[in-house]
Structures are given as C-alpha cells and as structure tokens.
Amino acid sequence: MNLTQLGEHDRAREAWRTGDGLTANGSINYTQAAAEALQRVRADGSSASAWEHFARIMEREGRASEAIGEARAMLTASPEVHTSIVPLVEYLVSHCPGETQALLSDMLGHAPAEAHYVHLYGISLRKGGADLEAIPHLRASAEAVPANANYWYGLGRALEDTGDIAGACDAFRRAVHCQSTPHRKAEERLSVLECGT
Numbered sequence: 595m596n597l598t599q600l601g602e603h604d605r606a607r608e609a610w611r612t613g614d615g616l617t618a619n620g621s622i623n624y625t626q627a628a629a630e631a632l633q634r635v636r637a638d639g640s641s642a643s644a645w646e647h648f649a650r651i652m653e654r655e656g657r658a659s660e661a662i663g664e665a666r667a668m669l670t671a672s673p674e675v676h677t678s679i680v681p682l683v684e685y686l687v688s689h690c691p692g693e694t695q696a697l698l699s700d701m702l703g704h705a706p707a708e709a710h711y712v713h714l715y716g717i718s719l720r721k722g723g724a725d726l727e728a729i730p731h732l733r734a735s736a737e738a739v740p741a742n743a744n745y746w747y748g749l750g751r752a753l754e755d756t757g758d759i760a761g762a763c764d765a766f767r768r769a770v771h772c773q774s775t776p777h778r779k780a781e782e783r784l785s786v787l788e789c790g791t
Contacts, residue, residue: 627651632664639668639675646681658686662693669700676704683714691722709738713745716752725755736765743769743777750783763789 631648638644645665652661665679679701687694698715705711716731729752736745750765766789769780 625655628655628657635664635668639672640678642678642681645679646685649682649685653686653689658690659693662686662690662697666697666700669697669704673704676701680710680714687714687718688721691718691720694718695722709735709742709745712738713742713748717748720748720752720755725752728752729756736768740768741772743773743780746772747777747780747783750780754783754787759787759789763787 628651631644631651634644635641635648648664649658649661652658661682665682668675669679679697683694683697683701695715695718698711698718701711702708702715712731713735716728716735719725719728719731729749732745732749732752736742736749739745746765746769750762750769753759753765754762763784766777766780766784766787769777770784
C-alpha cells in the first residue's frame, strides 16, 4: 500500500495548497506551548528559568512584545520579581530593543544601582541604533564591574560604531585582559581594527 492508496498524498498536497493541515497543526502546538509557558510564569513569577523559557517560546511565535508586556505587568504587580525577569530581557533585548528599554526602565526603578540592568539598558539602546545614548550606560556598567569582559566588549562595540576607534580599542583591550580567559570576540575586534593587544 502506498501514500496515494491511503489518500495521504492528496491530503498533504491539499494542506500545502490551502495552508491548512500540517501548518495549522504546528501553530496549534506552538500556541499550546505559549499558553503553558505563560501559565508557568504566572504561577511562579520568581522562576528565572520559567521566564527564559517563556521568552524563547514567545519569540519563536513572533510574540516577543507580548512576553515583554507580561513581564511589565508582573513587575508592576510584584516588584520583587525584577531579578527573575533578567533572562527574558537578556534573550529579547536584540529582538525588541525598544520594548526591552521600557521594561528595563521599570527594573531600574526598583534597583537603580544594578550594573547588569544598566548594561542591558545600554545594549537595548545600542541595538535600537542609539549608540551615542548607549555609551554612558555601557561605560557606567563596565566601570562598576571592571572584571566583566562582556561589559567592556559592549562598550567597545558602541564606541566603534560611533567612530571612536581609540576608545573602542581601549575597551576591547580591557575585555581581553580583565579575565584569565581572554574574550574571543574582543580579540577579533582588536585584530580587525589593528589596535594591537
């Protein structure tokens, strides 16, 4: 017995032609996954892993803005969850820089001295194309935690994008030398910019 005899081939062809069938089943599964992930963060807003999972599911469905909205609503209702939301922000900052800026502003309202929030805010500005505005935030976080190579690297990228090659080289050098294992991407940027190490 082959596919034509079972009618499967005809059904698959019709599903492909009309956009029904297999595609619709996949969408239903994703929607169910999103609903389950949402239920999980609402049940335990303090679970960082739940927020990260929720971010991944919602981004995959093209609904990252909704995930950020849910995080903002949760933060308003329960301000103590601001640290738990960090994985969602880290995952979505590149996908939705403007919306993560608003969420990060809310988070900074609860912890204004938190260097990681300041860094992520700078990254959201940079990803949104506002490199000049990002630099003070990226610099502040790098200076607050000088042993964090990623903070120096982020500052270096923003400086490079604004044409401050000397400043970028300095930040990339700091990224390379502030930890026992050199920051590979910072080393690459130093090589590309011909800064030397």
